Amino acid sequence: MSQPEHVISRRRFVQMVLLGGAAAVVLPAAAQGDALPPLSGSDPTASALAYTEDAAAVDAKRFPQHKAGDTCLSCNFYQGKSARGACSLFPGKSVAGKGWCSAFVAKA
Numbered sequence: 001m002s003q004p005e006h007v008i009s010r011r012r013f014v015q016m017v018l019l020g021g022a023a024a025v026v027l028p029a030a031a032q033g034d035a036l037p038p039l040s041g042s043d044p045t046a047s048a049l050a051y052t053e054d055a056a057a058v059d060a061k062r063f064p065q066h067k068a069g070d071t072c073l074s075c076n077f078y079q080g081k082s083a084r085g086a087c088s089l090f091p092g093k094s095v096a097g098k099g100w101c102s103a104f105v106a107k108a
């Protein structure tokens with residue numbers, strides 16, 4: 001016996017609930033980049049990746065891969081659209097849009 005088309009299977013219902021819950025967690029975190037506390041220079045990950053708030057201050061001899069214009073705003077990991085935003089490398093913290101770190105990857 002077949003069910004009417006408007007009946008949702010249990011499996012499909014669980015998938016929809018899980019996807020909705022994941023979106024409810026991820027989207028607000030990305031949208032609230034300005035509300036996140038700023039990344040501290042003493043943070044171990046920031047130190048390991050040589051994060052700096054101002055890409056213009058990057059030591060060219062120490063980081064020859066850094067090019068003019070490489071900033072968090074143009075990085076693939078940056079999730080913000082303003083002066084400060086979330087970065088997937090530093091969860092729970094905001095980074096400066098004009099900042100830079102050694103893990104920089106240009107947006108496609």
